[in-house]
Amino acid sequence: MRVYGTNAIRNVAFVGHGAAGKTTLVDALAFVSGSSKRHGSIQEGTTLTDYSADEIERKHSISLGVGIAEWQDTKINLIDAPGFLDFLGEATAALHSADSAVVVINATGGVEVGTEKVWEICDQLHLPRLLFVTQMDRERANFERVFDDVKAHLSPKVVPVEIPVGNGAEFHGIVNLLTDETQLYRKGTKTGEFDTGPLPEEAKAAYAKYHEQLVEAIASTDDALLERYLGGEELSREEIVKALKKGVASGEIVPMLVGSPTLTYGMRALLTEIVDLLPSPAEAPIPGGAPDDAPLVGHVFKTISEPHVGDVTLFRLYRGTIKSGDEVWNHEHNVAEKLNHLSVQQGRERIEVPELHAGDIGSVAKLKDTHTNDTFCTREHPVHMEPIPYPEAVSSSGVLVKNRGEEDKLAAGLHKLHEEDPTFHFEYSSELHQTLIHGRGERHFEIILGRLEKKFGVHAELTRPRVAYRETLRGKAEGQGKHKKQSGGRGQYGDCWIRLAPKPRGAGYEFVDNIVGGVIPNKYIPAVDRGIQEAAVRGVIAGYPLVDFQAECFDGSYHDVDSNEMSFKMAGILAFRTVAPKARPVLLEPLHLVTVRVPGEYLGDVMGDLSSRRGQILGTEPDGRLTRINAIVPEAEMYRYATQLHSITHGRGTFHEEFHGYAEAPPDVTQKVAAEHAKEHGKDKDEE
Ligand SMILES: Nc1nc2c(ncn2[C@@H]2O[C@H](COP(=O)(O)OP(=O)(O)OP(=O)(O)O)[C@@H](O)[C@H]2O)c(=O)[nH]1
Ligand SMILES: [Mg+2]
Incomplete structure (x- = not known):
């Protein structure tokens, strides 16, 4: 692998709703660029970035993965993030470590909850982005419909820069509205090769409509340009591309592109657009830029524990240069770490490199005491970078080992898994005699139990969390x-x-x-x-x-x-x-203050559900586009609330809960809790 300077690097996070097609797209880009030797598929479990046993088995991404596409003397670091909201922490880490994003939308669907969530994070980070409409070859794929949906529900700033020739099974070409080039694909295309041709008859009407929209959008980012455009003047192609890149950088324009990674259609164009339109680390909105000659600053955004290799640390270099074998200072843990066998990740494969320049993404194995969110720097210039703001844990469960005697292994395994995935926490409650795990939802917990078994040989199951009554x-x-x-x-x-x-x-x-x-x-x-x-x-x-x-x-x-x-x-x-x-003893139960945010249309159902959980609604108030509900709900009734809220609101609702206080439990609850206690402890009591 060549060594790339800061200007020849693009760090791009691929984000979107679950199953939109991100991993397939990243795989195809790396393959078409020639940097990866195999065109993988989800069905065969051969993609570049879904390589863990869990991901292959479940056919969806769980952890972020990094691949590389070298294109036009530029190295594109492709960061593939999972779409399911249980793994939103991974998408958060991916976006925090990138300079731009490609938001992926399925051409048969449109804007979905996961799309909105990552869009919000991109907005917060002011990330320049492209929108890629993928799976265009699928039956019922419809470019126009997706575009209308995007304009109405995601952002008015999205403008097509490419339009497809044909939809679904008829999809066989792409018109570039900037270059006016039409790429036509033959059946059997393997690496994105195409013939160029004249604008096909069937695309003429769409061309006229979208071309005008594009030029107008570009012109309106620049007053002088707009004036000339409105005056009827033709703008030169160079002017347009330059203004477009500026518009993308400032977030005023989000170009929409199209293709099918399965057929490799549109892959070459997307690679070129990433190089041309998205910023290098030097141009990215990072305070202080990305100087090569400044003291070192790097940030660890992911730790993966790999079978046979041990812990692999993925980090993003913000400033300075690193050579293989260099010693860096980990300020958080006060430890010097030697970066032996400095590498870059091509999926699971680690490719050794002699050095990395400011802005690049690297990996290193077997560090002593380095964890996710740590900063690499020099002893002379200690720096502490802002940690990645992972989404909070919203779900809790008890965990029980199936075989007695595995308790110690359980704690060690959970500790390791927390290091890999900071959105997951655990604790042992000595009052409740129970190990509790906290995370993003049941899918998340399932993965954790699976990993406990595979990696640590611990057989565990989820149990209802006990409640700390008084x-x-x-x-x-x-x-x-x-x-x-x-x-x-x-x-x-x-x-x-x-x-x-x-x-x-x-x-x-x-x-x-x-x-x-x-x-x-x-x-x-x-x-x-x-x-x-x-x-x-x-x-x-x-x-x-x-x-x-x-x-x-x-x-x-x-x-x-x-x-x-x-x-x-x-x-x-x-x-x-x-x-x-x-x-007259009475039982007290813990209450939680629960704040739920939902789109207005689900308000009734969500409040009804809270009431059925013995919740007391304190009130509702508008909160941006959403409505906020405040309620006091007994902790015992909050079990699996994350899952229920998800299903009522189709994933659009979020909530937060915190301890509020204790109140007398109603008689039926008291009776039930007393009966459970008698059943569990009857024997002990007799022995006393
Ligand atoms: N026909 C067709 N199928 C595709 C295409 N891209 C992806 N798929 C299929 O869509 C499904 C989801 O693809 P993935 O690449 O796993 O999607 P993802 O966005 O990475 O999913 P998560 O990581 O789980 O969020 C898989 O079954 C893919 O084979 C495409 O261009 N054409
Ligand atoms: Mg994926």
């Missing part, structure tokens, strides 16, 4: 706890009378010492307090901590020889267990 008291009661044991020598004796009373929510626990006349010696009173607190950790309804109450110790007795701290602690425990059930 208990409290609603009434007052009093009673005695007496611990007495006389067996031979020295005995045990502790005796206390206590009163329990409720306190306001969140007020916590309070102990009141009302012992008079030394009926319990002072030194034993703290032991009574400890006993009560210890007993309250396991409440009386379903074994959950009992909170927000006052305990008053007001009477008791002791024995000169047999009394000790231990005995009074036992007395406190016994007193609590006797009195608490009489003080």
Whole structure:
């Protein structure tokens, strides 16, 4: 592989809705350019960037992948991102590491949820972009319909720069509105080769319409140009191309292109347009540009754990040059890393390179302590780059190992997977005795379980996450706890009378010492307090901590020889267990504040669903193009909400939830939780 200078590099993220055709397109571009030897396909599991066993088996992308197309003395780094929203974190990382994007739309569909999501991220990053209408050979492919949809639902800034000759099975050529060249494809075309010909009769009307739109759009990015155009003057082709590139860079124009990667139609034109119209790292909107001679700055945007190779680190160089074997400074982890066997990725294959210039994307294996989002720099000029803002975890589940004894392996495996995929987190809750995972949805969790099994030999399954209930008291009661044991020598004796009373929510626990006349010696009173607190950790309804109450110790007795701290602690425990059930104990359940954003048309269904989850709707308000619903919903009812919201809103709704507080659970919930507890712990109780 040649070494490319900054100006001869294009970093392009391929993004779009799930199954739009991104991976197939990236594969075809690398193949047609000659940089990849095989024209792969999803069906055969042979594409350049969907090479992991999971991706081949499931026939869709899961992780971002990088390929290369060398074209017209330029190296195009093709970053292929998955489209399914469970893997939006990967698309986010891809877009953050690119200087431009090709947004891919399926010619039989149009704008979909995934298209809107990535478009939004492109907008936030001010990324110059092209829109590629793919799968033009498919039955029911329709260029005009897609264009109308795009104009109405995505952006008015999109203008066709190419139009197809024929749709679906008839698709056999492409007219370039800038060069007026018509490319005609023969059946059996393998590497995108074409004949040029005159504008076919069938494309004349479309040509007239779109050509005018294009020139008008280009002219209106530049006042002087517009004036001349409106004055009836012909604009030169050079002027037009120059203005178009400027319009693309500023985001005022998004050229729409067309083709079929399966047939390799339109691939050469797209490669050329990427080189001509999209910015190099030097022209990209990066603060400070991409100077080659500045101190090194690189950012790790992906870590892949590869069988037989170990961890492979993918990074984007922002400034400076790197040579194979160079040592770089990882500022986040305070560690020097040696970049041995510096490489670039052609799909799964690692191609060694002697050096990389500012703006390029490289890979290196077996680093000591480098993780996604770390920055490479020099010790003298430490830099910390902004981390990739991954989308938040919206779904939680419990995980259980199928075979006892695999718990340690589970934790180690989950830790490794989190490093590969920062949108996934896990924790062990000692209160709930459960490992919890948090991520983007069920498809995401399925992949994680699959990887646990394949890579780490851990057999695990998803379980419902347990809920951290609490208990409290609603009434007052009093009673005695007496611990007495006389067996031979020295005995045990502790005796206390206590009163329990409720306190306001969140007020916590309070102990009141009302012992008079030394009926319990002072030194034993703290032991009574400890006993009560210890007993309250396991409440009386379903074994959950009992909170927000006052305990008053007001009477008791002791024995000169047999009394000790231990005995009074036992007395406190016994007193609590006797009195608490009489003080009208109730179950408290955690509530979440849930904010849902949906398009107006789904408002009714989403609110209905929240109500059926015992949610209390606080209100709705407009939020940009969407409507925001605020509600308070019991945590126990939020299980699988991400999946349900997705299906109600066809993926258009998003939500956020956070802990809100505890409230008394309704009687039926209390009964159910108590019954579950009795079933699970019945045996332990008997043993005590
Ligand atoms: N006929 C035809 N089929 C295509 C074309 N491009 C892609 N496909 C098919 O469309 C399906 C999805 O293609 P992918 O390349 O996996 O799409 P993707 O956008 O990468 O999908 P995700 O990564 O899962 O979001 C596969 O079955 C492809 O074979 C095309 O140009 N013509
Ligand atoms: Mg894909």
